[in-house]
Amino acid sequence: MSSGTPQLTAAPQTPAETEPGSSLWRDAWHRLQKNKLAVFGGGLLLVLTVLCIVGPWFLRFSYQEQNLDLGATPPGAQHWLGTDTLGRDLLVRLLYGGRISLGVGLCATFVALTIGVAYGAVAGYIGGKADAVMMRLVDIIYALPFTIFVILLMVFFGRNIFLLFVAIGAVEWLTMARIVRGQIMSLKKMEFIEAARSLGLSNQRIIFRHLIPNVLGPIIVYTTLTIPAVMLLEAFLSFLGLGVQPPMSSWGTLIKDGAEKMEEFSWLLIFPGTLFSLTLFSLNFLGDGLRDALDVRTAKD
């Protein structure tokens, strides 16, 4: 408590010069580049995302264009990944489905991340009564059966892809809030926060500049776990008829349909399955790498 005061008078402008944020990020970037798996994962995700976004524009077929005379055909020169039973090109459907699945995964996770981190950090930092009220609210929402909650949201707000993102995100933030709150609780007692406080920084600046960058490790790990969970949830909701509606595709629905027909038309399962697993692996590698890069303490092997 008392050690902070002399520093304040000695060098009032130093905190601005040695802004810790920028060098921290640069360091992390360097460390991340050394992690081959993480770079591979990140690169693959980037490629997949770009392919899903621009790919369908360059292909000759549309995701809903049927060719009933053709039916299901194995991969060939015309249709690189084959066609489904309605004669639709699997590659286009896969890329198009990727837009939905990655979109749901990233958007919903982003929503969850934003709400969860801010909420958890505020609750953890303020503490006391405000914390108790905020966390009880989380407990209450937690107690609602997760799937039923999402289904209720869908029933009330109608079937709409955008709402699907929001609905899932609005439910997924709870765990994130708890994790962040726990981390903040332990961090806020540490000396650098004491220092920041005695420098007269605002609560907002302390939370977002000093506390949250220090809990990025767990946040990132949890985020990489949330994305696949959300993608699976989307598949599940589509299965119940609440998610994407035919003829649109998502990886979840493609895999489900492929699984039904895997014995006759194995490619209908192999390609979507492989792509989905690759994405999940990439996300995990990238998440691992990011955690190591951002949190130096746990990265020491």
Next chain:
Amino acid sequence: MCLAACSRRETPVEAGNRAQILHQGIATEPQDLDPHLLQFQSHFNVLMALGEGLVGYDPHDLHPVPGVAERWEILPDGLVYLLHLRADARWSNGDAVTAHDFVFSARRLLSPALGSPFRYYYDDVRGAKEYSAAAAPDFSTVGVRALDDRTLRIELLHPTPYFLFLLGNWSWYPVHRATVEKYGRFDQPFTDWSKPGRFVGNGPFTLTEWKPGQVIIVRRNPRYWDAARVRLSEIHFHCIESSDTEERAFRSGQLHITENVPGSKLRDYAAQRPSPLKVAPIFSTYLYALNITRPPFDDVRVRRAFPLALDRERIVTSQIASGILPARSFVPPVAGYVYDGEAGLRFDPGEARQLLAAAGYPDGRGFPPVELATNTSVLHRELAEIVQQMWQKHLGVRVGIASKESKVFFQERMLKQYQLSRMSWIGDYPDAFGFLTVYLSDGGQNTTGYASPEYDRLALTAARTLNETERRARYREAETLLLRDAPIIPVFYDTGRHLVSPAVQGRYPNLLEFHSYQGLWLENK
């Protein structure tokens, strides 16, 4: 020890063949086993094991054979039926099945409070309509009367050529009065009387267990009058909605008989020798029902445009749907009547577009979003996707697809909470009226809101005409009107497609898929 552990376990089918336990798939699970509240014809498979009507059906050609009634007389005017019940007919609790049971059952089915969708089966009976419309509170005005314990007298309003056949239908199945009244009012729907442990039936089997969503188990009823002829000891009815899952269950030896076969597997199975695939024409049409009480389908031009834009030829030749025929009309041409009138269904996208434009939606512009509801099944969804694509291509109309859980799906259809709804209609008796009766203004299964006095008049006149040629000509007039008013979009004539284990003996294809269990047994060959 290792040998025992490594050797293949006996499959349910193999075990069943030894112990005469039949494993049969029934696709969707019934909501209730009350014969008066049945929904799906496929559930009649279960009811036929649990109950018996006055007459039964010959397993080959479906002509009525003695059931609870051992013989019957039809008085010369064709209006009065005297049915003589057999003395040894018993309920599964030992009570005798009497003519009074049939009178009680008729009163129950017709009571407005029960809300049975099958009241129309009694339309030909004198006084039945008035009673079920609550216009005549006294049941004695209805022409169903017990002359004594073993004689039932049924009086009709007009001669009805297929009436004897109707008497074998589930709507004429007796229910056990004491049991029904023990668990609720006699006319209260969906009470607990039909649950395992409570159910009392008069069929060759009794209900022993019902695992929700999985299996309904029935066991041989030793008190059944013809028990000597029943060779199966148990039947397990498996509720497996996905035909792909059902096919896998069949292959892994868990089912003797499947309710469906996935289209993509038909070719494989047809090539096998001996082939377990049994495909036979049935009296059934696959169609989309329109809710004509709401826009946009309250406009007949829109209704006519939609079926014209369907290329049925391509649907039936696609990979997902082999073994079916494109629909030219509502009534399938398999029961002696073939529709060849001028309103036959055809594919004409040009005319469809014109009709839609005339209705105010040129090229589909401004057409409100409509939703096609199906129950959850890959086949229904894929067919819907084909149809969706055709409508978008030929009409420029966007149709959404909503797959719904069966119970919700059927409930919404009954309550008219839909715009377009998938439907399969299988005639209840092999006469065109088994189809045309559906869209009578007061038809219990008429969920479209279609009500045309002219159609009612034509269809009912036809049904009461005894001369065959004359009757068919009348049916043609009625069907022409129905197809013009287009409350429905027939898609294809269905076939019965089942995988049947070679061990199943005594099962024959027939138009209505009524397979009685009395002559059925299992034997490895």
